[in-house]
Each structure stands twice: as structure tokens, then as C-alpha cells.
Amino acid sequence: MADHLLPRRGRLWAWTTQNFPPPSPPYAGPTGKDFVPFGVGYVELGDEVRVETRLTEANPDALSTGMEMALTLIPLRADEDGNEVVTFAFEPVA
Numbered sequence: 001m002a003d004h005l006l007p008r009r010g011r012l013w014a015w016t017t018q019n020f021p022p023p024s025p026p027y028a029g030p031t032g033k034d035f036v037p038f039g040v041g042y043v044e045l046g047d048e049v050r051v052e053t054r055l056t057e058a059n060p061d062a063l064s065t066g067m068e069m070a071l072t073l074i075p076l077r078a079d080e081d082g083n084e085v086v087t088f089a090f091e092p093v094a
Contacts, residue, residue, distance in 0.1 A: 006045045006046075006048060006049065006051075007045045007046050007048075008070060008071040009045075009068060009069065009070045009071070009093065010043040010044050010045040010046070010051070010068075010069055010090070011043065011044045011066050011067065011068060011069065012041055012042075012043055012044075012055075012063060012064070012065060012066065012067045012068075012069050012090075012092075013041070013042040013043065013044045013050055013065065014041060014042045014065070015039055015040065015041030015042070015055060015060065015063050016039075016040055016041070016060070017037050017038070017039055017040070017058050017059075017060060018037060018038050018039070018040050018058075019037045020035070020037075021035045028076070028077065028085075029076050029077050029087075030077060036058075037058050038054055038055065038058050039054070039055030039056070039057050039058040039059075039060075039063065040052070040053070040054060040055060041053060041055050041063070041090070043069045043090045051090075053088065053089060053090050054074070054087060054088070054089040054090075055069075055089060055090055055091070056072065056074060056089050056090070056091035056092070057091065057092055062092070063092070067092055067093075068092070068093040069090040069091065069092060069093065070090065070091055070093050071088060071089075071090055072088070072089055072090070072091050073086045073087070073088060073089070074086060074087060074088075074089045
């Protein structure tokens with residue numbers, strides 16, 4: 001095996017909106033009244049791979065096939081000590 005760096009930008013291939021909390025585990029984000037729907041999609045990184053990922057945009061009308069996306073970090077939850085836990089996501093490039 002060897003490390004292989006992937007591009008931090010890609011193109012949106014497909015998407016949907018997650019309107020309910022996923023099963024736990026592996027999901028470790030907010031549930032119940034704290035849950036907020038979020039976008040989920042596949043982002044194509046060059047000709048190498050399609051990554052299933054959380055999106056920063058949940059409105060399907062604001063997304064389109066082939067739009068440029070960039071890797072970012074977003075807050076997910078607080079841990080038992082109150083520290084912010086972040087996760088990766090892709091956001092539309094303006």
C-alpha cells in the first residue's frame with residue numbers, strides 16, 4: 001500500500017437530502033429535535049474516484065450535476081467534554 005493524495009476539488013455527480021438521522025453507529029451526529037437535514041452526495045475527484053460525502057448544501061434546487069465542489073470541515077457535534085467534533089464535507093464553489 002502507498003499514500004495517494006486526492007484533489008480537494010471535484011464535480012458533483014449525484015445527491016439527495018438526508019431528512020432523518022442515519023442509524024447509529026456509525027452516525028454520531030445530532031438526533032431528535034437537534035437533527036437538521038443535510039445534503040449527501042457523490043463528488044467525483046478527477047478521473048480517480050467518486051467519494052460519498054456530506055454536502056454543506058441541503059437544498060436540492062441549489063445543486064446541479066457537474067457543479068464544482070471543494071473540500072471543507074464543518075461542525076458535527078460536541079464530545080462528552082464539550083469539545084467541538086468536526087467532519088469533512090464538500091461545498092459548492094461560488
